[in-house]
Amino acid sequence: MTPDIAQLLREWDRDVLNGPTSYVGEGEFIDFLATQLFDSFEPAAGAQHPEFGSRLRDWLSCEQDEHYKQKMVQLASRILFFGAKEFEALYRATLPRSVYPWLVNELGLMLDSPNLDAQLQNGIRTTWFTGVTESMRLATFYHVNNIEGVDWRLDWHGAIKGNVSIGRLEEYMAKHGLTRVVVLEDFAGSGTQIREAADLFCQLGKSIPILVAPFFACRGAVNVGAALQSNHANIKFTPLVEIDGDCFIPQQVSPTDTLFQKNIRDLAEHVHAKVVGSGWTQNYGPFGFGQEGGLVVMHTNCPDNCLPMIHHNSDGPWKALFPRSSRL
DSSP states (O other): OOHHHHHHHHHHHHHTTTOSOOHHHHHHHHHHHHHHTGGGOGGGOSTTSOOHHHHHHHHHTTOOOHHHHHHHHHHHTTOEEEOHHHHHHHHHHHIIIIIHHHHHHHHTOOTTOTTHHHHHHHHHHTEEEEESSTTSOHHHHHHHTTOOSOOOOOBHHHHHHTTOOHHHHHHHHHHTTOOEEEEEEEEESSSHHHHHHHHHHTTSOTTSOEEEEEEEEOHHHHHHHHHHHHHOTTEEEOOSEEOOGGGBOOSSOOTTOOHHHHHHHHHHHHHHHHHHTTOOTTOOOTTOGGGOOBOEEESSOOOTTBOHHHHOOBTTTBOOSSOOOOOO
16 A cells, blocks of 8 residues: 555544544555455556556545545455455365266266266266356366366357357267366356357257356346256256355345445445546446446456446546456
């Protein structure tokens, strides 16, 4: 944290002595998060982006009203950030938590069988691990889990854009002895990308079991996955982690909203004109795609349902805290 911001936090604490919030404490926690997590944000790793402490200073300087600036500090300390180490743990956890139970059911394996490990490994060798989009780092998943023998690291959106036929996919599976499919994704927000990918993978033969297993799934994605599972007997939806409502500041007001959610909703609406600036083609409103107001940031990028005031740069002026790398 830059010295001027640290000084500002001390002044706020003196002004509200014994108040409900210790801004110095918030700042110390932000510094801890920066060291442990925030500094690993890949889209800001280039020389054209300042380090996190300077980005925090520039972000806060976009708002002149001290009342709203204080809310921004509270927001920064409550961002749910998943770093590279957390993702490596998720890569490793997906097999025992999602894939192995599915294989046990699909292959009719006995949990007390002395050959269970060998049977599971054989099941892995005959399973095609794919991604919903290119953001799912399949090469890392294969490497971390020591999976070999598959040279086509398919992402379904890429296949759709490339006009890959279902016949070509089934031919590849037959040639390589692949009898089932796992569809992975790092983060599933509204579920739109899963639904679009399903337009293709649902065309696979009904005899091909499909597991859709995102690492993180928000409420919208859970609903999409549940519908796929309900409508297709060969599809199972098993997210590794379901992200609950406390990690969102949605546009829709709820009687169960916390004071923090109320404060950040007010902040999002107050600053949005500056966030948009003179024009923004992906302006979904103050709460991002689906009006979900997500607080999740990953070391690889910000999801598009994240609060825009966290990730967007504009001539408003508005400087992003975590500048998003957009596909569009």
